[in-house]
Amino acid sequence: MNLHRRGLLIMGAAGPALAAALPASAKVQAVAPPDPTEVVRLWPQGAPGGEGVTVVPIVPERSTDPAYRDRYAQYTTDPIMTVMRPDKPNGSAMLLIPGGGYRWAVLDKEGFDVARVFAASGTTCFILRYRLPADGWTAGADAPLQDAQRAIRLIRSRASEFGVRPDRIAVLGASAGGHLAGLASARTDAAYAPVDVADAASLRPDLSVLMYPVATMADPHVHAGSRTHLLGEGPTPEQIAAYSLEQMGWTGAAPVFLLHAMDDASVPVENSLMLLTTLKAASVKAEAHLFQEGGHGFGIRLIQGRPAQVWPKLARAWAARLNFSL
Template sequence: MNLNRRTALGLAAAAMTPVSQTVAPADPAETIRLWPGAAPGGARVTVTPRVVERSTDPAFHDRFAQYTTEPILTVLRPARANGASLLLIPGGGYKWAVVDKEGLDCARVFAAAGVTCFVLRYRLPGDGWAAGADAPLQDAQRALRLVRARAAADGLDPARVAVLGASAGGHLAGMLTARTDATYAAADEADVVSFRPDLSILLYPVATMADPFVHAGSRRELLGEAPTAEATARYSLERMDWRGAPATFLLHAMDDAAVPVENSLQLLSALRAAGAPVEAHLFEEGGHGFGVRLIEGRPAAVWPQLALAWAERHGWTGAKRQGSRNA
């Protein structure tokens, strides 16, 4: 795929225009269960899963999934696949995971550009899983491995699997990108392949777990009311080892009142200090949690085109990579 002017204009329209003027689009029919049996460490889990609809407008959904016990991938396949895969990890403050705004809505925009999209519905750390704060990361690592392990059979490139995470999902995607330690025992042959993405896109990410810039709700759900200094450091993205990490794309609005822009700024500094390839876009306005639907007429509405152009330069959409990596 070449990101020409016509493609860019089409993506802008897809990002800023409701998918339907009258009724929300149907959900993709294809889903993939993450685990061959029960998710690991669930012996003490007693929650009952639920999906809540917040939208009162028939033109769009705005759902969140809470108390997930069977994590899944929802697959959205483009009309003409370009070989690239994208794992989308929505936010929700680790209290729930949104389904549409940072999941299916974003997936439809990327699918319009030829990308095969997999939206993750992940387990939450406060629901009693034995892995605690690592339970969502278990699902993210397993999801990335499944996408990569299935790629050849799906006609996709196992070396072009990216992740996109938003808000708390950006924190989870960041851990998936930075950490090299597997958080669960291998379940089947899919767990032989790498769980690290080839590219990482982080939208207004929750990055730090430390005051004064922490998103307190995410920290509380992930680490409890009074986390230790060790836990705070271990789960702060800016404190992780980013040496050798794949290229990362950061996006944040400077008027974000929920997750301060310093989350991205500190992470940007850490990535640069580690010599990791990074591109960052900061917008004067946009607030928090805008996805692709809540920024019509605002500068940040161009972010999908910016992300795709950046990804194309890194060879994700099939074009030749810049620099010595693939020259």
């Protein structure tokens, strides 16, 4: 065993007290874990409706701490899923759809960070990097939905390759990603024309987890930025109704788990409350957890030591009662 590795093992066994006693030069700095390397392109022949798209993709890094990453993807033109395979698969899959107000999609806080938690308990995770509505795609507001539906179909059609069950595909969406996950859960119509055999598979998830979701596009509880980036300035009443989750038909949808902080100043908790009322009326199995504090966009890392840190455990317990391992 080399001396460097031996030193790391000694530090791990002795705990924080020894680490604190060491001089700064001898301490090992925490480094964010590497990204998974398995990537699946959603549209091998190119995403549909891109003839007028001229944006150039960027993935800026906002974190200055090497212990964690905080990237966002903007102007995506080649949507992908990054696959995070667990050491001991339990047969379930989860498509993670991070938020970003439909302006961009955060990759770490509500993507890789959350995926690592569920992969640790056996769920095969797929982190979605999706297109954005205002980038010139022919489908406009439906461009992100095309990507979400295509991702679900690819996971289901290639279930044996990924080591998952085709009837155990969950979707987890946060903030605006929660809106997109909600659209994928409620909509029964395909937002794009079939491109290959994978599109014969069902496009709806078997379970939905919506974290502090943007649900309504209507005042007074709308997240104005998400509405503007999704529908543009001054959307019509018809557009607002068509993209408000609480105004959609949910009959026959898969079970839904909602979590939200009461002190969310960005996406008011009424978004989840209104959606919950709609789900109950549609006889959709649903469970909601409202935390006294937590703010918005807490994901995993930003909730440690606060009431909402138990949400993954609550989600797993709920899914287990539905015979679904997360």
